[in-house]
Each structure stands twice: as C-alpha cells, then as structure tokens.
Amino acid sequence: MDPRFTCTMRSQSVLGLTFKIVSLGIIDSIGIWGAVSLAFQSSYTLLTLLILGVGTLNVVILSKRAYPLRYLLPGLVFLAAMVVYPLLNTFYVSFTNLQTGNLLSKDTVLHLLDERYYLPEDSSVFDYSAFSDDADALALALTASDGKVWIYETEELREADRSDPALTFDDAGTVQGIEGYEIVEGIDRYQILSRLEALAIPRGDQYLRLSGINEFKAYRKQYTYLAETDQLLDRQTGLLYAPIDGKFTAEDGTQIEPGYQIWIGGENYSRVFGNAAIRRDFVRVFVWTILWSLFSVLFSFSLGLGLALLLNDRALRFRFFYRTLLLVPYVMPVFISALVWRGMFDVNFGIINRSFSDWFGITVPWLTHPTWAKATLVFINVWLSFPYMMLISLGALQSIPNQLYEAARVDGAGMWKRFHRITLPLLMISLAPLLIGSFAFAFNNFTLIWLVTSGRPAVFGAATPAGATDILISWTYRIAFQGGVGNQLGLASAISVLIFFMVGTISAIGFRLTRQLEEVYK
Amino acid sequence: MRRMFALAVFLLVAAIGIGAMAQVTITIYADDTRTPLLRQVGADYTDATGVLIEVIEFPNSELRSQYITATQAQEGPDIVVGANDWVGELVANGLIEAMDIGARSGDFSSAALQAFSIGEALYALPYAVENIALIYDKDVVPVPPRTWDELLAIARSLYDPDTPMYGLVFENTSANFYQFFPMLSAAGGYIFGFDEDGEYDPCDVGVGNEGAIFGANLYKSMIDEGLIPIGVNGDTEQALIEGRNAAMFITGPWRLVNFQNADINYGITRIPAITGPDGAYNIPKVFAGYQGFFLSSFSENKTIAVDFLLNYIATPATMTALEEIGNRPTVFLPAVPSSPADLLAFGDQGAFSVPMPSIPEMASVWQEGGNAIDLINAGTAPSEAFGQAQQLILSAVGCP
Numbered sequence: 001m002d003p004r005f006t007c008t009m010r011s012q013s014v015l016g017l018t019f020k021i022v023s024l025g026i027i028d029s030i031g032i033w034g035a036v037s038l039a040f041q042s043s044y045t046l047l048t049l050l051i052l053g054v055g056t057l058n059v060v061i062l063s064k065r066a067y068p069l070r071y072l073l074p075g076l077v078f079l080a081a082m083v084v085y086p087l088l089n090t091f092y093v094s095f096t097n098l099q100t101g102n103l104l105s106k107d108t109v110l111h112l113l114d115e116r117y118y119l120p121e122d123s124s125v126f127d128y129s130a131f132s133d134d135a136d137a138l139a140l141a142l143t144a145s146d147g148k149v150w151i152y153e154t155e156e157l158r159e160a161d162r163s164d165p166a167l168t169f170d171d172a173g174t175v176q177g178i179e180g181y182e183i184v185e186g187i188d189r190y191q192i193l194s195r196l197e198a199l200a201i202p203r204g205d206q207y208l209r210l211s212g213i214n215e216f217k218a219y220r221k222q223y224t225y226l227a228e229t230d231q232l233l234d235r236q237t238g239l240l241y242a243p244i245d246g247k248f249t250a251e252d253g254t255q256i257e258p259g260y261q262i263w264i265g266g267e268n269y270s271r272v273f274g275n276a277a278i279r280r281d282f283v284r285v286f287v288w289t290i291l292w293s294l295f296s297v298l299f300s301f302s303l304g305l306g307l308a309l310l311l312n313d314r315a316l317r318f319r320f321f322y323r324t325l326l327l328v329p330y331v332m333p334v335f336i337s338a339l340v341w342r343g344m345f346d347v348n349f350g351i352i353n354r355s356f357s358d359w360f361g362i363t364v365p366w367l368t369h370p371t372w373a374k375a376t377l378v379f380i381n382v383w384l385s386f387p388y389m390m391l392i393s394l395g396a397l398q399s400i401p402n403q404l405y406e407a408a409r410v411d412g413a414g415m416w417k418r419f420h421r422i423t424l425p426l427l428m429i430s431l432a433p434l435l436i437g438s439f440a441f442a443f444n445n446f447t448l449i450w451l452v453t454s455g456r457p458a459v460f461g462a463a464t465p466a467g468a469t470d471i472l473i474s475w476t477y478r479i480a481f482q483g484g485v486g487n488q489l490g491l492a493s494a495i496s497v498l499i500f501f502m503v504g505t506i507s508a509i510g511f512r513l514t515r516q517l518e519e520v521y522k
Numbered sequence: 523m524r525r526m527f528a529l530a531v532f533l534l535v536a537a538i539g540i541g542a543m544a545q546v547t548i549t550i551y552a553d554d555t556r557t558p559l560l561r562q563v564g565a566d567y568t569d570a571t572g573v574l575i576e577v578i579e580f581p582n583s584e585l586r587s588q589y590i591t592a593t594q595a596q597e598g599p600d601i602v603v604g605a606n607d608w609v610g611e612l613v614a615n616g617l618i619e620a621m622d623i624g625a626r627s628g629d630f631s632s633a634a635l636q637a638f639s640i641g642e643a644l645y646a647l648p649y650a651v652e653n654i655a656l657i658y659d660k661d662v663v664p665v666p667p668r669t670w671d672e673l674l675a676i677a678r679s680l681y682d683p684d685t686p687m688y689g690l691v692f693e694n695t696s697a698n699f700y701q702f703f704p705m706l707s708a709a710g711g712y713i714f715g716f717d718e719d720g721e722y723d724p725c726d727v728g729v730g731n732e733g734a735i736f737g738a739n740l741y742k743s744m745i746d747e748g749l750i751p752i753g754v755n756g757d758t759e760q761a762l763i764e765g766r767n768a769a770m771f772i773t774g775p776w777r778l779v780n781f782q783n784a785d786i787n788y789g790i791t792r793i794p795a796i797t798g799p800d801g802a803y804n805i806p807k808v809f810a811g812y813q814g815f816f817l818s819s820f821s822e823n824k825t826i827a828v829d830f831l832l833n834y835i836a837t838p839a840t841m842t843a844l845e846e847i848g849n850r851p852t853v854f855l856p857a858v859p860s861s862p863a864d865l866l867a868f869g870d871q872g873a874f875s876v877p878m879p880s881i882p883e884m885a886s887v888w889q890e891g892g893n894a895i896d897l898i899n900a901g902t903a904p905s906e907a908f909g910q911a912q913q914l915i916l917s918a919v920g921c922p
Contacts, residue, residue, distance in 0.1 A: 041596075100882050103594060112616055112819065189572040191546050194823045213829050233786035258616030348751040349686075349758055368753060368900050456696050457900055458893035460910065463917070465889050467896075482889050486611050486882040 020058075024061055028054065049085070066117035087500070094493035097264045100486025102246045106260040110225060113248075113256065117200075117209060117219035118236045122329045126150070126208065126216040127173065131181035131194060138195060141167075141175035142208065149175060150203075157201050157208075191212075223256075234257065248455050264511055273395075276465030281475070282495075288374070289471040291440040296381045297435055303382060303429075304389025307420075311390070312397050323394075330387035338451035342367070342379045345452075368457055370468035377469055381448055385438065396430045397423070430513035439505055439510070446473045547574040549599035551589055553582045556603055559843055560897045567834050573826055593617045593818055600821035601831070606637040606812040607643050609880035618645050622829055629836060634853035637812040637877035641721065646814030647831045649841060650850035654701060655871035656794070657777070658770040660787045665771075669803070670796045672738070673770070677749045680769055687752060690744075691762055692772035694890035694899065695755045699877075701772060704806035705741050706908075707876070708731035709798035713887055714879050724883040727919035728904075729891060730912030736799050737806075738894075738904030742854040745899065752899040775849045775868060790867035792874065810875035813850065820891055886918040 031054035036045040060066045060073050081389060104112070126142040133139070140152040141160070160167060160175065168177035177183065184192055193213070203207040203218065211217040224233045232241040232248050244478070247259035272278055285483035307326060311319055329337065344350045345366040353363045366376045408418050449455060453479060455470035465478040478501065479491035480492030526650040535743065552560050555788035566574025578599065580588050592598040594617070612618040620754060634648035639750055653742040658666050677689025693701045694699070703713075710733020715726030728734065744750045754762070762768050763780040773804055781788045795805045815831055817824060834840060841854035851872070865914070878884070892917040894911040898904050 004601060009661075100611055100885075103615045109616065174895075187570070187572045190826060193826050194546060197823065197825050210825055257614050343757075346758065347753050349761070365900070368896075402894060417799045456695075456893075456896055458696060459895040460897055460906065461903055462893075464912065465893070466894075486614070486885045 019062060024058065027057065031279075039165055049081065053081070057153075061329040064294065090493045090496055094259050094488055094497050095247050095265060095269055096490050098261050098489040098493070100488075101257065102259040102261050103487075104260050106243075106262070109258055109260040112258070113223045114221070114225065117207060118222045119217060120206070120220050122216045125211075126218075127174070127214065128216050129176075130184040130189060130190065130196065132184050133179050138164075139178050139181050140196075140201075141178065143174050147173060149173070150208075151175070151178070151198075152201055152208075157203055160228075161352045166204045166478050194491040197222055232307050235372060254255055262488070268491050269498075271491060272498065275463070281462055281464050281466040281484070285470050285472055288469070289443055292374070292378065292381075292471060293439045295378045296385065296445075299378065300382045300385040300438075301389045301393075301435060303386040304391075305393045305446065307386070307390045308393035308397055309423075311394065323390075327389060329383050329386045331390075331412060334384065334447055337384065337453065338380065338448055341383075343450045345376055367453055370459065373453055373469050375459060377449065377452060380452060381442065381445070384448070388438075392434055392453075393427065396427050400426050405454065417502065429514070433511065436507055436510035436514070443471070443503055443506075444473045445471070446477065449474045450477075472502075473495070481504055542560050543612075545574050546823060546826065547573075548601065548823055548830060550575065550577045550583055551580055551585060551592075551599045551602040551870065552577055553603065553803070554579055556844065559840075559847055560603075563834050563840055565910055567830055569809055571826075573823075573830075575830065588851045590615070593820055596820050598818050599619070600823055602816045603816065604646070604812065604816050606646070606814065606877075607817070607878040607880045607884060609638055609640065610849060610882045610884065611644060612816065613640060614821055614882050618816045619821070619824065620645055621817050621831075623647065623805040623832060625829075626832055626836060627853055629678045631853045633810070633856065633859055633877065634812050636812075637810070637880070638814055640880075641655070641719075646816045647815040647836060648812050648853045649844050650813045650836070650848055651810055651853050651872065652775055652813070653808045653868060653872045653875045654704075654772055655773040655808070655868050656770055656791050657773055658789050658791070659766070659768075660703060660723065660789045662769040666789060666791045667794045670794045673746060673794045674744075676769065677744075678747075681749055682749065686751070686767055688749065688762075688768040690750055690770045690772070691759060691768040692761045693754050693756060693759050694741075694895055696896040697755070699880035699888055699891035699895065700809055702741075702891070702895055704772065704793050704808050705737040705796075706810075708806035709802075710804075711735075711737060712876075714881070714883070722879050722881050722883075724881060724919045725916065727887075727915050727921075729887065729894075729915065730908040730910075733798065734908055735905045738795065738898060738908055740796065742898055743905050767912050775864070778798060778849060780917075790864060790870070792871040805874045807874050807876050807880045808871055811878050812853065813848075851900070883915075883919045886915050888913045890918070898920040901905065 012083070029087055031050060034050055035047055036330070037055075038044075038050060055291045057073065060069045071374035079177065091453065124144050124146075125142050131139040133142070137154070139154075142150040142152065144150070151158055151160045164171065167175055170176045193210070196210045200219075201216075204217040206220055208216045209219050220235060222234060222236055224235060225231075226233060228245055233239075234241065234250075239250045239252075239254070241250050241256055245248075245259075245264075246262040248256040272282060311323055312314065316322075346366050347353060350366070352366070357363050364371050367373050404422050404426075405418060408422055413421065423512050449469060449471055453467070453469045455465075455467035455474045457468050459466065459468050465477070465482055466475050470478070470493070476492045476495045479490055479495065481487055541867075548564075550564070557577050558579045564577060567573060567575055573697055586604060589598060589602045589604070590612070596651070598617075608820055609618070610716045611842040613879040615793035623644065624809055630648055631651075634651060635644060635911070638644055638648055656666060663676060673690060680687055685763040692698075706729065710728075711731060712734075715728060717726075718722040719814075739784040741750075745752050746833045751758075757773070759773065760777070760780050763771060763777060763786070766784060766786065778788075793806045793808070795803050798804050816837060817827055818832075822825055826883040836854060838854070838857045841852045841857040844850075845852040845857065845865070849865070851869060878888075894904075897910075
C-alpha cells in the first residue's frame with residue numbers, strides 16, 4: 001500500500017474516531033433515556049422502533065462490513081419513520097372503523113368501563129384519617145356514620161377493635177394513631193390524594209372509594225364483564241350489552257359510550273365504491289384533480305420555459321435583474337401569497353373586482369362561481385410555480401450543446417423547427433421526471449386549495465362534503481375531520497390508500513414514458 | 523467509556539424524573555385570554571394546598587384538537603377550558619368525565635347546566651355564556667329597528683355600493699352557519715328536535731322546514747337587492763367595522779374590540795323581529811354558546827381537580843374576573859356583573875337563544891348548513907339549498 005495513502009488515512013482517523021465516539025455516545029445515551037421513558041409508558045411500538053433505529057445505527061458505524069451504508073442510513077431511518085410507518089398505519093386504519101365514538105381500543109374501553117361506579121341508595125358515608133409510614137405505605141381509618149371504625153392497612157380491610165394495642169383512639173371514638181404510622185394532616189393530604197383516588201377497597205360486593213376531599217363512600221361497580229359471552233352487564237339497571245359494530249349495545253338500542261375500534265375489513269372500500277352518490281363525488285373530484293394538475297404543470301411549464309428561453313439570450317441586458325425579480329413568487333411563503341391572492345380576488349371587496357367595477361363596470365364571481373374558482377386557482381398556482389419551471393429550464397437549456405443549433409441553422413431550420421426538434425426533446429429527457437414530480441405535487445397540493453377556497457364553492461347534489469374545487473386530498477380531509485358524525489378516520493384512510501395507488505400508477509407510467517424519451521438522444 | 527457516560531446520563535435523567543414526580547400537579551389547557559388569570563388563581567391554590575397548577579396555553583382554534591390528541595395518547599391535561607358543543611364528541615370518545623357538584627349546582631343558571639349535561643350527568647363546570655346580537659352605530663342609526671321591515675327601510679336608505687355603505691352586515695360564508703341561524707329560527711326553523719326523554723333527536727331535523735325556508739328566502743331577497751354583501755368572512759367583517767362601512771352588524775362580543783378601535787359609538791340590542799308567513803311577530807333565536815371547565819377522564823387527580831374548580835374557580839371573585847377578561851356574561855349566579863352595560867345588553871338577545879346542540883351529529887349540520895349558505899350566495903333557490911341540506915344531514919347521521 002502506498003505509504004502516503006496510509007499516513008493520510010491514519011491522521012484523518014484520529015479526529016474522525018473521536019467525532020464518531022462522541023456523537024455515537026450522545027445518540028446512544030439519548031436512545032437509552034428514550035427507551036426507558038417509553039418502557040415506563042408502555043408504548044411498545046415506539047420502543048421497538050427506537051431500539052431498531054439506534055441499534056442499526058450502532059451496527060453500521062461500528063461494523064466494518066456495514067460501514068459503507070453510513071451515507072444512506074439517515075435517509076433510510078427517516079424514510080422508515082416518516083414514510084413507511086405512516087403508510088402501513090394508514091393501510092391498517094383503512095380496514096377499521098376508526099371514527100368519533102370508536103377511537104379507543106377495546107381494552108382501554110373495558111378498562112374505562114371497569115372504573116365506572118355508581119352510588120347505591122343505601123350507600124354509607126365514611127369520614128377518614130390517613131396515615132403513612134416511613135416507606136410511604138398508606139393506611140386509613142374509616143369511620144362510618146353508624147360509629148363503626150374500619151382500618152385499611154397493608155391492602156386489607158378489617159374492622160377496628162378497641163382493644164387493639166396498635167390503635168390509639170381519642171374521646172370521640174375516632175382513630176388518632178396507628179402504630180408504625182404517622183398521621184397525614186392538612187396540606188400534606190393533598191399530596192397523597194391521587195393515591196387515595198386510585199384506591200377501591202373491596203368490602204363485600206361494594207367498593208369504598210374517595211368521594212370529594214374528605215369522605216369515602218361505598219360504591220358498586222356499574223359493569224361486570226362476562227368474558228365467556230363477551231357481554232357487559234349493567235348492575236344498576238340490569239341491562240345486558242352485547243358488542244355490536246364497536247359499541248356495546250343493549251336490546252333496546254341504547255349504547256354505551258365510548259365505543260372502540262374494530263376491524264371491519266373492506267367495508268370502507270365498499271362504501272366508496274358501492275354508494276352511487278359517493279362514487280359520483282369521487283369521479284367528479286378525481287377528474288378535477290387530474291385537470292388541475294395537468295393545467296398547473298402545462299401552463300406553468302410553458303410560461304417558465306418561455307421566460308427561460310428569453311433569459312437565455314446573451315444579448316438581453318439586465319438578465320440577472322429580471323431573473324431575480326421573476327423568482328419572487330417562488331420565494332414568498334405560500335401561506336402569505338395564497339391568502340393575499342384570496343383577499344385580492346374577494347368578490348365584493350377585493351382589489352381586482354373593485355378595479356374592474358371602476359374601469360369596466362363589471363364584477364367577476366372569482367371565488368364564488370365553480371368554473372371561475374377553478375380558473376382562479378389554476379392562475380394562482382401558475383403564478384406560484386412558474387419560477388421553479390423557469391429555473392429548471394434555464395439549467396437544462398445549458399446542457400444542450402450549441403453545435404446542434406449551429407448545424408440546424410446551417411441546414412436551414414427556422415426558429416420553431418429548431419425549438420421543437422432540438423430544444424424540446426432534449427429538454428424533456430432531463431425535465432420529464434421533474435414535470436412528473438410537479439404533477440404529483442400538484443395532485444396533492446392541499447395547502448393552496450385549502451387556503452384559497454377550502455374546496456368551496458359548494459356543489460348542489462353532493463353526498464359528501466365535496467365542493468367544486470376540492471381535490472382528492474382536500475376532500476379526504478373534509479370527510480375525515482368535518483364529516484357526518486365527527487371524524488371518520490377509517491373512511492378517510494381508505495380514500496387515502498386509493499389516492500396513493502392512483503398517484504403511484506400515474507408516476508410509474510410517467511417514468512416508463514420518460515425512459516422512452518432517452519431514445520431520442522441516441 | 524461510552525457505557526459509563528450513558529449510565530451517568532441515565533441516572534441524572536432518572537433523578538430529575540423522580541424529583542418531578544414528587545410534586546402533585548394539576549395541568550390545565552386554556553386559551554391565551556384565560557391563562558394569566560388561571561395561573562394567578564392556581565398560585566393561590568398552591569399556597570393553600572401545596573398542589574402545583576400548571577396552565578398550558580394554546581391558541582383558541584387549536585385547543586379542542588390538541589386536547590383530543592393529547593388525551594388519546596394519555597398525555598392530556600386534567601382540566602380543559604372549552605365550549606358546550608364539545609360535549610357530544612368528547613363523551614362519545616370517552617375523553618371527559620362527568621362531575622358531581624352536588625348542592626353547588628344551585629349556583630349556576632339552569633340553562634348553563636343543561637347545556638353541559640347529557641341526561642343526568644354534568645360534564646363541565648360552566649362559567650360564561652355568549653351569543654350574537656345586533657350591534658349598531660348610534661351615530662348612523664340613533665334608534666335601532668325593532669322589526670325587520672324597519673331594518674330593510676334603513677338598509678335601503680343607507681345602501682351605497684360606491685363608498686361602500688351597507689345597512690346590515692353579518693358573516694355569511696360557508697363557515698358561518700352560526701351567524702346565519704337567526705334567519706332560519708325566526709319563522710320556525712330549528713336544528714334538532716327533542717325526544718320524549720328531553721334528549722336531542724338527531725333524526726328530527728328542522729333545517730329545511732317551512733319556517734327555515736321562509737327566513738332563507740328573506741335573506742335571498744336581501745342579497746338580490748344588494749343590501750347585504752355576500753361572502754363576508756371574519757377578516758372582511760373586521761375591516762368593514764373599522765372602516766365604518768355598515769350601520770348594523772349581527773355579531774358577537776368578540777368583535778367589540780374592533781368597534782372600540784374605530785371609536786364607534788356602538789349600541790347593542792336584540793335582532794329585529796321577523797314577521798312570519800302566518801303573520802306572527804317572531805324574534806329570531808340565536809345560538810347560545812356556553813363555556814366551561816371540562817374534567818379529563820384520564821386524569822389521575824380528579825378529586826383535587828374538582829376541588830380546585832369548586833372552591834377556587836367557582837367563587838364570586840374568580841367568576842367576576844373571568845367575566846371581565848373574557849367579555850362574556852357569567853352564568854355563576856352569586857357573581858356580581860362588573861361590566862354591566864355591554865354584557866347585559868347581549869342578554870337582551872340572550873333571552874331569545876337556544877344552546878348549541880352538543881351531539882356529534884352537529885358536525886354534519888355545520889357542514890351542510892354552511893354549504894347551503896354557499897349555494898344560496900351563488901344563486902340556488904333557498905328551498906332547494908336547505909331542502910338538500912336537511913336530506914344530507916339525515917343521511918349523514920344515518921336516519922331513515
């Protein structure tokens with residue numbers, strides 16, 4: 001091995017080694033801390049993902065064979081966490097009935113219902129004194145209204161015996177002290193209230209529970225879960241509830257809130273395809289989404305390319321100045337420019353309509369008429385995207401060798417022939433993937449649609465919240481969060497999955513086509 | 523070396539964690555207006571009991587969704603400040619807990635308690651009520667109209683599209699079914715009817731009935747004449763108020779600050795009565811929105827939270843302070859109202875109000891009602907627009 005090469009490697013590696021150890025150490029300690037917190041909170045999915053992520057990182061950095069992967073690794077980790085995981089989760093949710101009223105898991109709901117108690121009519125009320133020992137274990141002395149005293153110690157309830165030497169009574173008959181414990185009084189009681197609240201001391205078929213700051217009452221559990229038949233018995237009313245469609249329902253139709261999430265298979269999908277009205281909405285929104293993406297890309301590309309061709313001419317003076325000015329729409333944050341455009345296009349008070357009515361005496365229903373609203377949106381999107389198209393065209397134009405133009409001029413080709421025989425095909429090779437990317441971006445451009453029109457104006461006869469300018473993604477959002485009975489996340493996930501397949505197919509077809517374009521160069 | 527470093531970090535973090543766990547803490551989610559006051563009251567509670575009160579501030583629009591997300595992940599607060607129309611969704615998702623306030627219920631107006639209850643269970647401690655009313659410029663309209671015909675006469679005389687100057691303005695985009703409701707309710711429209719138990723019956727929808735369509739037709743005739751500008755949203759309304767471009771507004775206490783900014787000599791009164799198709803003289807009803815403190819069902823300190831609410835929030839001093847900073851009349855009966863003029867004036871219309879229904883099916887009402895307004899603004903006939911809205915609400919809710 002060339003000695004100079006080895007020397008460089010070694011001197012680099014001391015600094016590199018230190019850097020590796022320190023950063024790996026920091027990441028590992030954060031990983032351990034995170035893993036411990038997650039374990040405490042029983043979030044096992046996230047815990048597994050964290051361990052996998054940090055473990056892979058360690059393996060790649062420390063193992064010689066996997067070392068080349070280190071450049072790909074951050075990208076892969078984020079890809080897995082932010083793309084693959086939500087994707088799989090959405091797939092899963094689309095097969096469930098996740099919506100308002102069915103958000104929790106069955107275990108959580110059963111747990112919640114198990115914690116529901118009711119006060120029977122003959123309930124007894126207890127005053128109490130709390131005691132704690134050095135190990136922070138609690139003991140209670142409960143005095144019933146009939147004078148009987150109960151002691152709760154080491155998780156057992158026993159009736160207090162006056163002759164018990166461990167107990168000290170005062171004149172009124174209340175317990176003042178328990179041996180080995182100190183009384184908890186005054187403000188200190190507030191510190192233990194949450195532990196008292198969590199207690200449910202069984203006494204016969206009743207449970208003694210904290211009711212207010214100063215009392216215990218005897219409650220009964222409201223529900224009994226019959227595991228064999230998977231039913232709930234309401235002990236207060238005697239009704240039997242069976243699990244139907246994610247909610248416990250009695251024979252007379254009353255349901256227990258909350259319900260829980262269940263697997264419903266392809267029901268969400270059959271709702272989308274089966275219901276004729278939803279299908280109609282779907283088709284209408286789909287067609288508009290395709291047209292919207294097509295027109296946005298087409299017009300912005302034409303404008304961008306035209307400007308790029310103009311700016312490419314070396315004879316034009318102040319080229320740099322024009323280019324900078326034309327970049328402004330792209331550089332401004334979309335949130336600001338979209339809202340400003342919406343204000344300007346306002347039908348009654350926007351500056352455009354005010355100027356029109358001053359100069360021409362007409363007002364145009366920019367955002368309230370379905371077709372005008374669509375045109376306005378395309379216009380705003382073209383305004384926002386043409387600088388990007390101009391930049392990439394400028395870049396791609398540089399890659400076309402001048403000799404081709406010279407040769408064409410010698411052959412007598414005019415400007416238009418030169419453009420569409422040489423410039424356009426060669427541009428397409430490099431730009432087609434970017435155009436497909438822009439198409440996919442416009443297909444899912446929720447921000448602009450939402451800020452300017454929120455999908456409105458409304459369409460007469462729509463079965464779902466689908467307005468005239470709704471694209472698939474904003475329609476999904478409205479179904480998810482502004483739907484009939486609150487959030488309908490299962491249905492929205494199903495539609496999202498369908499959108500994913502559609503965009504994926506269109507992109508795949510597009511990439512296939514661009515591969516054919518490469519023939520042109522040869 | 524690396525292992526010892528990691529161990530040291532772990533021990534340090536664990537120590538901090540255990541230290542933090544030692545102090546009992548009640549967490550409250552509130553909006554920016556109420557947070558400072560709640561922190562103050564919380565400090566008093568900490569002095570008295572040693573329990574820390576932590577108030578986390580959120581913008582108003584995010585409060586509800588942040589609460590739902592956090593509570594579902596079991597990271598939520600113990601108490602959240604919210605409105606009565608949250609009750610349906612939160613109960614359906616098991617995110618709030620009923621509270622038993624015992625004899626203290628006598629301290630609150632029964633309408634407020636009703637608005638936060640489902641059946642016998644009370645789900646929040648109410649503290650304020652708000653409703654929209656007619657706010658007018660006394661310099662332009664010295665005597666407010668008492669009937670809709672008077673209002674139309676004023677609007678026609680004032681209408682000038684060039685300045686522009688309008689007689690009446692209220693928010694009428696698709697997000698403003700809340701402001702549009704008085705037009706529907708005057709002649710008999712309603713949202714949900716009641717069943718025999720006194721609960722909302724989601725299958726009895728009155729958004730498209732005769733009275734509602736009569737009111738919507740009245741609205742349409744006004745926009746055809748140009749007397750009311752269409753597509754007015756919150757920002758536009760604020761601009762119109764501060765630009766003095768209209769004589770009368772149907773809006774709520776949240777806009778008073780704009781009137782004050784423009785130094786307008788404003789008056790508040792009830793919305794003029796609309797003569798119905800049968801000749802009856804009906805004062806339009808508006809939505810009454812109640813605000814209260816909810817208790818999370820996942821809280822581990824429910825007893826302390828309820829104690830804090832009943833003994834430190836439900837006191838005349840705190841309730842009056844809440845009224846002052848929030849500009850909303852209190853529903854706590856022992857409190858002495860502190861800004862009588864404006865707030866009592868909203869009560870003129872408040873006497874003709876219905877609580878916002880809190881069942882989850884209300885989501886489709888906001889959606890479809892808003893769409894109907896949009897359609898009418900664009901030219902569809904009101905009978906079709908609201909007729910369709912009624913059908914869509916019924917089918918979205920799953921009624922026969």
